[in-house]
Amino acid sequence: MTVSDPAQSVGSLLPAADAKSAMGWMHTARFLTTAAQLHQLPTVEVPEIAFVGRSNAGKSSCINTLTQQKQLAFASKKPGRTQHINLFSLGRQNLTDAVLADLPGYGYAAVSRSDKMRWQQVMVNYLVHRESLTGIVLLCDPRLGITGLDEALLEVVRPRVEDGLKFLVLLTKADKLTRAEQTKALSIARLQTGGGEVRMFSALKKQGVDEAALLLWQWAHPEAQAAPDASA
Ligand SMILES: Nc1nc2c(ncn2[C@@H]2O[C@H](COP(=O)(O)OP(=O)(O)O)[C@@H](O)[C@H]2O)c(=O)[nH]1
Numbered sequence: 001m002t003v004s005d006p007a008q009s010v011g012s013l014l015p016a017a018d019a020k021s022a023m024g025w026m027h028t029a030r031f032l033t034t035a036a037q038l039h040q041l042p043t044v045e046v047p048e049i050a051f052v053g054r055s056n057a058g059k060s061s062c063i064n065t066l067t068q069q070k071q072l073a074f075a076s077k078k079p080g081r082t083q084h085i086n087l088f089s090l091g092r093q094n095l096t097d098a099v100l101a102d103l104p105g106y107g108y109a110a111v112s113r114s115d116k117m118r119w120q121q122v123m124v125n126y127l128v129h130r131e132s133l134t135g136i137v138l139l140c141d142p143r144l145g146i147t148g149l150d151e152a153l154l155e156v157v158r159p160r161v162e163d164g165l166k167f168l169v170l171l172t173k174a175d176k177l178t179r180a181e182q183t184k185a186l187s188i189a190r191l192q193t194g195g196g197e198v199r200m201f202s203a204l205k206k207q208g209v210d211e212a213a214l215l216l217w218q219w220a221h222p223e224a225q226a227a228p229d230a231s232a
Pocket residue numbers: 053054055056057058059060061062105172173174175176201202203204205
């Protein structure tokens with residue numbers, strides 16, 4: 001199975017999206033497939049954006065909020081899929097123009113050491129070798145900050161980020177922090193990620209949702225950014 005690039009048929013001069021159309025685009029997300037290993041994933045010829053983070057960081061809530069669909073991350077919770085890479089297609093039917101990848105959360109204490117090692121290997125394999133991988137969204141609970149496991153993941157993807165892989169850190173559950181705590185959490189995370197893109201996000205209060213959707217749309221449609229701004 002191959003998900004091919006619709007760019008040829010759509011044409012390359014896409015108008016730049018606003019937050020509303022980016023949210024509409026996110027809402028088109030639908031389950032594509034699930035796999036336990038990198039080699040079982042279909043070849044994807046459109047940009048693929050992976051969501052990663054510690055278990056309980058708020059990844060499912062974030063994906064549900066961004067796609068405005070309760071049942072989507074539920075697909076990842078089906079028995080047998082919790083340790084799988086789950087792919088979701090984005091774009092109008094038959095015009096898939098991006099894929100979201102939901103990677104299992106790491107750092108869950110109640111998992112055996114051998115399961116952790118096996119999963120780490122799948123994750124590293126995916127992050128290092130997945131050809132269609134265009135961007136990564138790392139979700140962190142700001143009350144924990146960027147932990148050792150998150151840093152290990154950052155280390156794994158560093159060469160690809162230096163090579164142009166897009167990267168966004170979302171500090172989740174912003175509603176649990178005061179304004180001052182949010183500002184502080186942002187500065188610390190920016191320092192820890194070497195000045196990378198870091199934003200606050202709350203699934204509960206819908207904070208940072210439009211901004212994240214717009215950024216992901218731009219990652220998936222780099223050709224649109226280069227197009228002249230009609231409103232200028
Ligand atoms: N207050 C608050 N709680 C959240 C938010 N996002 C997730 N949570 C809670 O954090 C816990 C873990 O969320 P979940 O999305 O399942 O995390 P995952 O394990 O990373 O997929 C759940 O109890 C959620 O209700 C948020 O924006 N605000």
